[in-house]
Amino acid sequence: MKDNKASNRNLTKAKNTKNDEFYTQYYDIEREVNAYLEYNPDVFREKTILLPCDDPEWSNFTKFFAQNFETFGLKKLISTSYAPDSKRYKTPYQPTLFETQNPQFDQKKTIINGKIFTLTKDKSGDGKIDINDLEWTYLEGDGDFRSKEIIKLRNEADFIITNPPFSLFREFLAWIVEANKDFLIIGSMNAITYKEIFPLIKEDKMWLGNGFKAGNAFFSSPTTNDYAEGVFNPNTGLVKFRNVVWFTNIDHGRRHQPLPLMTMADNIKFSKHKEIKGKEYQQYENYNAIEVSYTDAIPSDYEGVMGVPISFLNKYSPEQFEIIGMAEDNGKGFSGGIWDGQNPHCVINGKNKFKRIFIKHRNPTI
């Protein structure tokens, strides 16, 4: 528990100090992408994937998609990196041998320009298309995703896939949505409550991906101090974040699996939660919905609106439930107040219940 709190705090700290240098593990990318391929093996066939905010010398996204270029049947892979000089969190920068030994190496550009890596064909002539066929050059600018140069690449792509800078998450998602692209990106679970983001989830334009193993996301980072105890592991060199999820609009199997549930009567009889067993489900004082504090305690036969924790979205199947709205705990009102203005917050026994999503069964089973 202490550990979880520490890793949550860590994410907040990363946001506050504007440290955006967290690199995703190959295994996590592979595990997540496999969920989409299992659902549709041709999901990436003949498609162009853009990996912005990447850093191929550090990052595994480029490696993963380059190595699987042929298996996935990709048309084109583009990855762009951000100039070391533009990064908020400065770490000593040393260009790789791969770059310095290349005839186009430029001592100035390596610091102030971003880079672009592209993969389309078997350049090396070894009969296969893989990481050895990546071509690269300096970008004209620093690789900021908001620059004209990267916007052009975005417009050309079918898929945008990355772990974007945490400090610019809202802006990054808006940048994808305005171009109407397919995407798979990493972000904080808390982003769900942002007023620009929740409507996308409610309207089924975005959902949670398959997810990190046991909800724990580990990233490598060039900074090793700065962390609460138990968060940075010196043996693995990895930083642990809880509460980090994949956001996507690409379909996968888990979201079409209905959550197995018990009736209200059975929950009251058999629930493993002491707050549920032998008790009544409580009605909010200020909203016509019942409080369900655990996703696995959602009664299968309740026809009305239910308030559930945000983590419900990890189990959400749009065929099983409809999302009605969302509430905040602190009396400040609904996030943005745009989807359900009449309910400021969920109250039980005079106490505010914290962040709840309101849902309804599409077909309650009696």
Ligand SMILES: C[S@@+](CC[C@H](N)C(=O)[O-])C[C@H]1O[C@@H](n2cnc3c(N)ncnc32)[C@H](O)[C@@H]1O
């Ligand atoms: C969380 S890291 C992830 C890196 C890589 N995608 C990965 O998952 O391994 C985000 C990267 O975006 C870069 N970045 C920060 N601001 C950016 C911007 N405005 N445009 C493009 N990249 C940016 C950071 O320097 C950092 O390298």
